[in-house]
Amino acid sequence: MKPSLDWQHDIDAIVVGASAGGVTALRELLGALPADFRPPMLIVLHLPRHRPSTIAEVLGAYCALPVYEACDKQRIERGSVMFAPPDYHMLVEDEASVALSLDEPVLFSRPAIDPLFSSAAAVFSNRLLAILLTGASTDGSNGLAAVRRAGGTAWVQAPEDATASMMPAAALAYAGAEAVLTLEEICQRMRNRA
Template identity: 55%
Template sequence: MKVLEESFSPLAGIDAIVIGASAGGVEALNQLLPALPAGFRPAVLVVVHVRADSPSLLPELFAARCRLPVVEPDDKATITGGTIYLAPPGYHMLVEPDGTISLSVDPPVRFSRPSVDVLFESAALCFGDALLGIVLSGANDDGARGLAAIRNAGGRCWVQDPQTASSTAMPLGAIARGGVHDVLTLDAMAARLRGIGQGSAT
């Protein structure tokens, strides 16, 4: 599969980034999140499919490796730029119109709670064309509908190149749904994200 890199992607106006991952996604996040520079402007909200019956170790893992603060948010937490928010195990994480985070125990979506689709769709309603959505490695098609919603709202949509993903189902599902602007390697994503943090369009 050819890796697409659109040089005209309008990234300077991005206020928030939403990222979805499942199987193999922690490794991908471990390449992307530590690449974000200190002073990075957008908020970053992340859903990783994790077991609900035990505390997640991801906040501590990424806090030790990232230049930005990493938190597992409480319900009604205000979204702040330059902060990485990780969805707590067993809760859907949604973006509310007032710029806060809502945690929900509604039934799983696409067999998952937290659900990538739930985060992406709610963020698209809130941020519109100031949103970037990213789908990484994963073993189901969660995120495909949400990424299409982001595109329909005017946001930008990236997918990890399936040839580089440990599990290809999530990237391929998003591509098949038709909501993707760019299919990128993790190195290319990291470079573009650093450009957003510096206020430039790639």
């Protein structure tokens, strides 16, 4: 396992993926972020593809940071949280912006976690933290492997702690992780920035 992370010096971005049970998990995670939390957080939550989402507004009520839904070419701002919109993959284009994509769904999902994680790994490499939470799919396994190959850090919610264990269990079997944590442990690390 890598040593404790110093948010101010070691991490340029955080990517998060969640599916079934993700709304509750993300409410807790975003509620744990202190107001002075600096790394930008980019999130894919599996959403219904053909209707608007209010997830950024709903979860933003629990977060001390600005929370918004991404637009194409949206700037990545420090100290903010960005959600992929329904029916678009969110890709990290460069260190300053994201792009939205209508590429084919991944494992029936668009947005999907794998494209976000893989594109972020290509840009941020060893300065990326990827967090995979609850879900009933294998989306996220390939992306987590890409993060680790690039030297980034992977945290996976302990399958026994997840509402839906399939996603974290599949990712651990396929890609492994630097840390396997309960949701509360992840939240505590966010609060402590370590």
